[in-house]
Every structure is written in structure tokens, then in C-alpha cells.
Amino acid sequence: MPPAQQRYDLVIAANRLPVDKVVSESGEESWQRSPGGLVTAMESVMRNQPGAWVGWAGGTGPAEEPFDLDGMHLHPVGLSVEEVRDFYEGFSNDTLWPIYHDVIVPASFHRDWWATYRQVNARFAEAVADVAAPGARVWIQDYQLQLVPALVRRLRPDLRIGWFNHIPFPPVELFAQLPWRGQLLEGLLGADFLGFQRQADAQNFVRACRQLLRVATKGDTVAVDDGSRRRVRASAIPISVDFKGMEDLAQQPSVVARAHELRESVGNPRVLMLGVDRLDYTKGIRHRLKAYEELLAEGKVSPPEVTFLQVATPSRERVEAYQHLRSEIEQTVGRINGDHGEIGAPAVHYLHHSYPREEMAAFFQAADVMLVTPLRDGMNLVAKEYVTCRYDLGGALVLSEFTGAWHELHQAFACNPHDIEGLKQAILRAINTPTKEKQRIMRSLRRRVSQHDVQRWAKRYLAALDAAPERPGTAS
Ligand code: ADQ
Numbered sequence: 001m002p003p004a005q006q007r008y009d010l011v012i013a014a015n016r017l018p019v020d021k022v023v024s025e026s027g028e029e030s031w032q033r034s035p036g037g038l039v040t041a042m043e044s045v046m047r048n049q050p051g052a053w054v055g056w057a058g059g060t061g062p063a064e065e066p067f068d069l070d071g072m073h074l075h076p077v078g079l080s081v082e083e084v085r086d087f088y089e090g091f092s093n094d095t096l097w098p099i100y101h102d103v104i105v106p107a108s109f110h111r112d113w114w115a116t117y118r119q120v121n122a123r124f125a126e127a128v129a130d131v132a133a134p135g136a137r138v139w140i141q142d143y144q145l146q147l148v149p150a151l152v153r154r155l156r157p158d159l160r161i162g163w164f165n166h167i168p169f170p171p172v173e174l175f176a177q178l179p180w181r182g183q184l185l186e187g188l189l190g191a192d193f194l195g196f197q198r199q200a201d202a203q204n205f206v207r208a209c210r211q212l213l214r215v216a217t218k219g220d221t222v223a224v225d226d227g228s229r230r231r232v233r234a235s236a237i238p239i240s241v242d243f244k245g246m247e248d249l250a251q252q253p254s255v256v257a258r259a260h261e262l263r264e265s266v267g268n269p270r271v272l273m274l275g276v277d278r279l280d281y282t283k284g285i286r287h288r289l290k291a292y293e294e295l296l297a298e299g300k301v302s303p304p305e306v307t308f309l310q311v312a313t314p315s316r317e318r319v320e321a322y323q324h325l326r327s328e329i330e331q332t333v334g335r336i337n338g339d340h341g342e343i344g345a346p347a348v349h350y351l352h353h354s355y356p357r358e359e360m361a362a363f364f365q366a367a368d369v370m371l372v373t374p375l376r377d378g379m380n381l382v383a384k385e386y387v388t389c390r391y392d393l394g395g396a397l398v399l400s401e402f403t404g405a406w407h408e409l410h411q412a413f414a415c416n417p418h419d420i421e422g423l424k425q426a427i428l429r430a431i432n433t434p435t436k437e438k439q440r441i442m443r444s445l446r447r448r449v450s451q452h453d454v455q456r457w458a459k460r461y462l463a464a465l466d467a468a469p470e471r472p473g474t475a476s
Helices: 037-046 081-100 111-131 148-155 181-188 199-213 243-251 253-265 285-297 320-340 357-366 381-389 420-432 435-451 454-467
Strands: 008-016 019-023 029-033 051-056 067-069 072-077 132-141 160-164 193-196 221-223 231-236 271-278 306-313 348-351 369-372 396-400 413-415
Touching: 008 037, 008 111, 029 067, 037 051, 037 072, 037 454, 051 111, 072 111, 081 111, 081 320, 111 132, 111 148, 132 148, 132 454, 148 160, 148 181, 160 454, 181 199, 193 199, 193 454, 199 221, 199 231, 243 253, 243 357, 243 381, 253 357, 271 285, 271 357, 285 306, 285 320, 285 420, 306 320, 320 348, 357 381, 369 381, 369 420, 381 396, 381 435, 396 420, 396 435, 413 420
Parallel strands: 008 051, 008 132, 051 072, 132 160, 160 193, 193 231, 271 306, 271 369, 306 348, 369 396, 396 413
Antiparallel strands: 019 029, 067 072, 221 231
């Protein structure tokens, strides 16, 4: 074990480190913090206590040396080319991701992917055990690391272990398809506390334990069958955004000017509709385009008066389902523009890029109607970011009932994206509702997000971890 000064009272383990490697013109390499809600939240808790972050740095090959950046100790975990393929693209994103998202596309099951998932989870657990101080709190993130809780407990029974699932936890009927379902549940039950986006996700987990492991459950706790008489609590602590930070950004004069510029560059429409997503089949982009195409064909909306801008971040481009999705979306956009666009006035503006936070804030401010139509989404931060940027109370949010966000943002224009007719009606309502009423809705959406920001989420999570059932024998 490293010397005492290199061990920490709070350890985050996540698939990715919150940094990217940048290479200067002279060829010098350095690390730059990548923006994101999780890292902002962690900064707020790490201000009061030193913390370490264990994660993959994004490349392949042996792990880089641990280093400190902006008050955080970063501990890279290395992945080989084969491990990226089998652990990350394979088991995480082609087995677990579809099963945990209602099997929108079929899941692939491969025993060698599972073997690599176990191997990589063990490496993460060893890294956590190395950097954690005696009695430290460990907070493990997401579906890529479901075996880490039990592996860490085996190595370091003195630690208090939490896990948070950023994506949905599926109903037992779907979860049961996984050939390794028992091992995954046992991996998670190594934690003291398990956090989920929605109560329904926590309940799905508890039910899976009862039905598949045949262990006793009571309310939101599961009894662990390992002779320790431990109980594990599973409950909902929905994630959020850095409301203050993002609102400040949106108010910057350069961002406001950029929002005007964006509207102008798409022809100053009366209604600019916007979609912003990772290019993922869970996000309902196809359904959104279909609804829009029908509205155009029926003459209910027409460019250049109404136009639609879809920003799609490149994602998981080596996984086949994502390659199919991309070509399908690009074909559809081409068809819609061919049928309904005019020279200089396309019906759909489509951007397949990643943008800096400032540009995202400008997109949100420029949009009259924000279309968030996932078929299934753990939370969907885009919905909360949109609301955060609308300090002017402008805009309208169309929100799928299948997102975690909808459970907090009921006042939004709700839609079931599978119901194309209903989706069209929701879009028209969002366009045509009087401004005063839309402002009232936006005010109440903003109140919710401002009072439940990501800093509060992190505090609530850690408080729940501290309050989780004591282990028999350790209670004072
Ligand atoms: P994601 O599936 O990635 O996250 P989401 O919650 O919408 O989905 O977060 C995406 C983030 O990427 C947002 O912060 C958004 O602003 C940003 N983004 C999107 N397109 C971008 C672009 N072109 N350029 C730059 N940034 C872009 C998973 C789960 C979600 C859950 C989050 C957090 O799938 O359900 O809400 O984790 O828990």
C-alpha cells in the first residue's frame, strides 16, 4: 500500500477520469479537466475533504502515473485495446446498455466479454483499495462497475461503500435475461448503499434480488446472505445539474450574443425547435424526426417559419447498433430536407459534433421549443440544462414520460414518443400555448431544478451513504 499521505477519505470510482489529455503544438502533453456535472458535484464535496478519483483516462495501454489536478488526486486505470473492445464497447455498451434500456435493440451476450468485464472490475477494485484511507467512503459510479462494490469489500472490509446508477435499472423480466444476473446482483450487494435515479429503479433492483437470489427484502433494504447479517439500502437520489454555474454561463454577454447569432444563421424563424443528444437509440431521435416529418407533410408547420435543429454528439461509433442508427438518422434528415426544404432554408439543420459548454448554453437560449423525447433515459440532463439556461423564462420543454427528469418536471409538455400522433400534439401545444402560460410553466420548472441542483444531489447521496444500515458489530 502507498504511504499514508497518499490515501484519501473520499474515493470516487468511475469508468472515466474527469480529464482529457491535450497535446500542445510543441508536442507537450498535459491534462485538462473535462466539464461535466459529476466533476462539479465532486468539487463541491471535495472542497471540505481531500478526495481521489479512480478511472480510465481514455487511451489504451498501461496506466499513467497518478497525479493531482485542481485539488483532486487522479488515479488512472489502464485498459488494453482488447479490454476497451470487450469491457467497454462490448459488455458495458452492447450487453448491459440495451438490457437496462428496455431492449430497444437486442443485447449481445458473449462469455469472453463477461470475463473481461470481471477482469477490469477487479483492476478498479484494487486501485480503490490502494488509495482509500482507513474507514474511507467510496462512491462507485454506474453500470460499468457493478462488480466493484463486492470486490472492494473483500479487499477492504473497513470501507463504507456506495454505488450510483446513472441509467435505469430494468424490470426483473428483462434483467433476468442476463446469463450473469446473479453475479451482478451479488457484486452490487457488496455496497452499503445503492442510489438510483427513480424510485422505480430502486424497486426493480430490490425485486430482482428477491426473485433471482431468493434473499429477504424489507421495504428498501435487502438482506445479504453472506453470514454477516448486513442489510443494503436501495433508494432514489436523482442527479441534477450545476444550476448556478450554468445559469451564470448563460447570462454572459458573449453567450447571449451567440444565441442571437445562431437564430440569425438559421434564418430567424418564428419557432426554432431543438434536439440535443448523444447519438444513441435510447434518445428517440428517429421518433422525433418522424413526428416532425408528418407535421411538415400535413402543413401544420413549415419552414422557414418553423425550423428544427438537431445536434447529435458522436457516440460509441464502433458499436454496430450505433453505426446503423447514424446512417438511418442521416438518411431521414436527407429525405426530409429533399421533400420539405428550400434553397437556403432546410427543414432540418443537423450537426454531428461535440461543442463547448458556452455554445451549448447559446443553443439552449436560442431554442423556442426543446424536444427531449427518449424512449428510455435514466435522467436526461439536457432537459434540466435547458430549463437552467432559460433565465428569461422563454422557451418550452417537450419531455418524454420515459425519462427520469419527467418525474421531477411534470409541468413540461409531456409526451409518449411511441405515440407519434400524441408527440405531434405535444409539439403543437408547445408552439401554440400563449407566452404568459409558457412563462409560468418555465418558472416552476426552474424552481424545481434550482432547488435540486447537483451539489445538493452529492450531499444527499453522501448523507444517505453515511446513514445506511450499520454493519452488525460496527454500530456504536
Ligand atoms: P447521457 O446518456 O450521456 O448520460 P444526458 O443526461 O442527456 O445523457 O447528458 C448528456 C450531456 O452531454 C449533457 O450534459 C449535454 O449537455 C452534453 N451534450 C450533449 N450533446 C452535446 C454536444 N453535441 N456537445 C457537447 N455536449 C453535449 C447518462 C444517462 C442519463 C443521465 C446522465 C447523468 O444516460 O440518463 O442523465 O448519465 O446521470
